[in-house]
Amino acid sequence: MKLNGKKVLVTGGAGFIGSHLCEALLEKKNKVVCVDDFSTGQMANISELQENPDFKVVKKDVMDKGFKEELKGIDAVYHYAAIVGVERTLSMPVEVLNIDLLSVEKVLRESFEAGVKKFVFASSSEVYGNPVEIPENEDGHVNAKLPYAVSKLAGEKFLRAYFEKYGMDTTSLRFFNVYGPKQDSTPYGFVAGIFIKQALKNEPITIFGDGSNTRDYVFVKDNIKGAILSAETEKTAGEVLNIGSGKPTTLTDLAELIIELTGSKSEIKYLPPRPDDIRHRFPDTSRMRKLLGFKPEVDLKEGLKKTIEYYKRK
Numbered sequence: 001m002k003l004n005g006k007k008v009l010v011t012g013g014a015g016f017i018g019s020h021l022c023e024a025l026l027e028k029k030n031k032v033v034c035v036d037d038f039s040t041g042q043m044a045n046i047s048e049l050q051e052n053p054d055f056k057v058v059k060k061d062v063m064d065k066g067f068k069e070e071l072k073g074i075d076a077v078y079h080y081a082a083i084v085g086v087e088r089t090l091s092m093p094v095e096v097l098n099i100d101l102l103s104v105e106k107v108l109r110e111s112f113e114a115g116v117k118k119f120v121f122a123s124s125s126e127v128y129g130n131p132v133e134i135p136e137n138e139d140g141h142v143n144a145k146l147p148y149a150v151s152k153l154a155g156e157k158f159l160r161a162y163f164e165k166y167g168m169d170t171t172s173l174r175f176f177n178v179y180g181p182k183q184d185s186t187p188y189g190f191v192a193g194i195f196i197k198q199a200l201k202n203e204p205i206t207i208f209g210d211g212s213n214t215r216d217y218v219f220v221k222d223n224i225k226g227a228i229l230s231a232e233t234e235k236t237a238g239e240v241l242n243i244g245s246g247k248p249t250t251l252t253d254l255a256e257l258i259i260e261l262t263g264s265k266s267e268i269k270y271l272p273p274r275p276d277d278i279r280h281r282f283p284d285t286s287r288m289r290k291l292l293g294f295k296p297e298v299d300l301k302e303g304l305k306k307t308i309e310y311y312k313r314k
């Protein structure tokens with residue numbers, strides 16, 4: 001389904017990734033309904049979109065009874081609402097399992113009942129846990145241990161079940177580490193933003209562990225391109241897809257690059273590892289490239305520069 005002139009609903013639309021998605025969907029001349037309970041979503045993330053008459057913001061929890069009213073006439077749903085951030089999800093295990101699991105089931109069921117044609121779910125590379133094999137392949141082993149990862153994996157299974165039983169066009173996207181403007185850079189946030197903030201203040205860059213952990217960083221605009229293509233391509237029906245760059249970066253390399261790009265006087269401080277931290281993430285991106293005909297274009301240096309500019313203005 002070409003996402004142009006369609007009606008698209010984004011849950012978690014005021015979040016970091018959700019707000020960039022809303023912006024891109026509006027640029028493609030869709031009508032966009034952003035549903036967010038503003039638990040971690042921020043009005044500031046979407047303030048520039050509010051003037052657009054095609055943009056509607058609904059402050060509502062997807063678990064509310066009235067949520068389904070918003071689904072009337074919607075062509076596609078992106079379900080991005082979730083409890084996010086490692087510190088937060090670790091401190092709320094029961095809520096993560098209850099809320100995230102029940103919400104994907106409810107949003108999916110109500111979307112199906114409302115006749116939504118395409119349903120995209122933000123899953124996570126976290127489902128691989130500490131990887132059993134490298135690169136991490138969608139058909140390979142998953143090692144989901146954290147409640148957050150388990151809820152994402154179960155969400156994927158709900159989508160697959162709706163595809164198998166009802167022929168609904170559903171797609172789960174396993175996001176690798178997305179970074180960019182608007183990302184939470186508080187201690188509850190994510191590593192690139194945290195390091196940039198520390199570097200701009202010339203404070204020590206706090207690396208958990210010996211700095212050799214690797215992650216696959218994807219600039220948010222590239223992540224959004226992949227997400228939009230995955231809704232536009234029929235080949236993704238019923239599929240699970242990694243969305244990554246395929247270029248792992250160590251924490252020390254990330255910190256050094258950020259110090260260089262900001263011209264910071266910060267020093268790197270190595271702290272004890274985070275309990276149960278994932279050591280390595282490295283996606284097999286062949287399915288993404290094959291089905292979407294897409295690979296991320298913004299390299300880490302360029303993406304970090306754009307992100308640093310944003311934090312400087314803040």
Ligand code: UD1
Pocket residue numbers: 084085086089124125126146148149175176177178189190191192194206207208209213215251274277278
């Ligand atoms: C988290 C999410 C994952 C998501 C990813 C996206 C959970 C459980 N996991 O994983 O689903 O795909 O973000 O961005 O919610 N680090 C430091 N110093 C810091 C902060 C972090 O060294 O001050 C290290 C961490 O120990 C880790 C790496 O940086 O090794 C990345 O951490 P973080 O940004 O929190 O995300 P992930 O653990 O990759």
